Amino acid sequence: MVISLRKLKDWCQFILLFILFTLLLYQLISFLTPLFKPDFMYKQPAGGAVKVFAYADRSSPSSFLEEVKERLLEFYWIGE
Template identity: 50%
Template sequence: MIISLRRWVEWGKFFLLFFLLTLLFYQVIAFFGLLLEPKPRYREPSGRAVKVFAQQMIPRPSEEMGVKERLFLFYWLGE
């Protein structure tokens, strides 16, 4: 079996080019992935915006509550 140095150099160039283009493609995809990433929905308001919420009195489940009241509280809070 004759091993040609020219063939090994061609294969080396091919693998080097393949490796470099793969890295470049990965970096391009990562860059566009960061650009297309959605903004956080629950970020803190900026500027003159104020986050407003109404604090309501939520009854605490206790030993004295019946099944009906606890079920109503469960559906009301959604937990």
């Protein structure tokens, strides 16, 4: 089996360039990541924020089940 030195050189050059560009892309992505990251994800909302849920009186389990059933049917009907 004859191994061509030219083909071996081309393969080595390809592998070297692939590794080099992969590392370059990784460095570029790690450099740009902080630019798109939010400052603080868990801060209190400001402005016209809407409260998503309200605490309900859960005195009886049957009322809770009825409420869950009602909400589920509304979800399936409207799709939201």
